[in-house]
Amino acid sequence: MPDDFEAMWSELAPLGRSAASGGYFRQPFTSVESELRSWFREQCAARELPVEADGNGNLLAWWGAGSDAVLVGSHLDSVLDGGAYDGPLGVVSSLAAIDLLRSRGVAPRRPVAVGAFAEEEGSRFGLACLGSRLASGTTTPESARELRDRDGVPLLDAMAAAGVEPSLGRADWLDRIGCFLELHVEQGRDLVDRERVVGLATEIWPHGRYRFDFTGDANHAGTTRMEDRHDPMLSFAMTALAAGKQARVSGQRATFGRVDVAPNGTNAIPSRVTAWLDARGETDESLVRLVAEIKRQGTERSGRDGTRLEVTSESVSGAVSFDPVLTAGVRSRLADRWGDVPVIPTMAGHDAGILAAAGVPTAMMFVRNPTGVSHSPEEFAEMADCLAGVEALADAIEGLVS
Numbered sequence: 001m002p003d004d005f006e007a008m009w010s011e012l013a014p015l016g017r018s019a020a021s022g023g024y025f026r027q028p029f030t031s032v033e034s035e036l037r038s039w040f041r042e043q044c045a046a047r048e049l050p051v052e053a054d055g056n057g058n059l060l061a062w063w064g065a066g067s068d069a070v071l072v073g074s075h076l077d078s079v080l081d082g083g084a085y086d087g088p089l090g091v092v093s094s095l096a097a098i099d100l101l102r103s104r105g106v107a108p109r110r111p112v113a114v115g116a117f118a119e120e121e122g123s124r125f126g127l128a129c130l131g132s133r134l135a136s137g138t139t140t141p142e143s144a145r146e147l148r149d150r151d152g153v154p155l156l157d158a159m160a161a162a163g164v165e166p167s168l169g170r171a172d173w174l175d176r177i178g179c180f181l182e183l184h185v186e187q188g189r190d191l192v193d194r195e196r197v198v199g200l201a202t203e204i205w206p207h208g209r210y211r212f213d214f215t216g217d218a219n220h221a222g223t224t225r226m227e228d229r230h231d232p233m234l235s236f237a238m239t240a241l242a243a244g245k246q247a248r249v250s251g252q253r254a255t256f257g258r259v260d261v262a263p264n265g266t267n268a269i270p271s272r273v274t275a276w277l278d279a280r281g282e283t284d285e286s287l288v289r290l291v292a293e294i295k296r297q298g299t300e301r302s303g304r305d306g307t308r309l310e311v312t313s314e315s316v317s318g319a320v321s322f323d324p325v326l327t328a329g330v331r332s333r334l335a336d337r338w339g340d341v342p343v344i345p346t347m348a349g350h351d352a353g354i355l356a357a358a359g360v361p362t363a364m365m366f367v368r369n370p371t372g373v374s375h376s377p378e379e380f381a382e383m384a385d386c387l388a389g390v391e392a393l394a395d396a397i398e399g400l401v402s
């Protein structure tokens with residue numbers, strides 16, 4: 001007999017958890033992630049759901065065979081020091097929803113697939129939603145082969161070391177998918193403010209990652225007079241402040257969350273500061289304007305500091321609208337038990353956004369997060385809300401397969 005949601009959740013809880021912070025380190029193609037993948041396979045085996053591996057690191061479990069499948073699921077990897085819910089909640093809820101549908105005696109007239117997508121967070125290879133990008137042909141195998149982690153390990157080597165047989169490229173399972181419904185913990189406080197347990201998504205804001213390379217001249221921290229310095233740290237610091245201000249005044253998002261300093265010595269003026277900007281805007285145009293303004297201010301400051309700034313776009317995803325027909329169908333199916341389910345935009349990227357952009361009719365369902373905190377050990381959802389999410393997901397799937 002397969003485990004229920006709570007049992008599955010407690011089995012996953014220790015995997016990849018840091019004793020120091022309580023957060024999770026579930027980077028793709030590591031020993032921890034291999035454990036997660038084995039766990040997924042065991043759970044599917046216990047439910048007699050055959051699992052298909054696509055050579056991009058993605059796993060799909062099938063309840064029924066054929067085409068026009070209803071895809072559910074999410075991802076098992078985390079950001080560095082992330083929470084337990086972002087990703088795994090969608091995978092575990094999907095398996096529990098299948099249990100619930102079976103206990104209701106539902107015999108689906110189209111297949112249901114549960115996906116566990118690889119490297120959704122981009123925490124190791126820098127490209128978010130790598131698994132779904134490759135499977136949908138959004139990212140080419142050639143460009144993925146160039147990807148290296150922070151230690152210089154190429155993607156293919158990492159996959160092989162984790163026992164994943166790489167065969168990068170568009171996956172043939174994509175042709176068997178009729179629609180995708182991804183359940184996810186909410187990464188904001190919208191549902192709390194509305195006093196609602198579940199919600200649906202309208203769209204994903206456009207977002208991008210940009211590398212800012214500031215270069216200057218390394219020198220002695222004691223003997224170099226302040227007026228003689230070309231210190232890239234100052235150029236970066238002012239740029240980070242400008243990014244925060246520009247995003248605030250325009251109602252958008254800008255974050256420098258990762259910095260690399262050379263030589264990174266306490267008593268040396270740095271020669272180089274590399275910082276990564278994560279920026280999100282309400283429209284494609286407003287995102288372009290936001291990043292251009294941050295770059296303009298950074299360049300101007302670099303000019304004053306005698307340093308140089310070069311900006312490289314590492315990945316940019318345009319605005320994604322979820323399928324209005326699918327979303328409305330799910331919403332009306334949920335109305336009986338869940339009332340008028342709110343439909344809200346999200347500023348976070350998801351595999352659902354990649355598949356939607358690739359032409360798969362896609363919807364997203366959110367489960368309330370009492371603090372709104374995500375990508376942090378503090379990320380949380382009440383067990384009662386998680387169980388309600390399972391029920392809502394089962395209701396939605398039932399509507400789609402009956």
Ligand SMILES: [Zn+2]
Pocket residue numbers: 075086087120184350
């Ligand atoms: Zn996620």
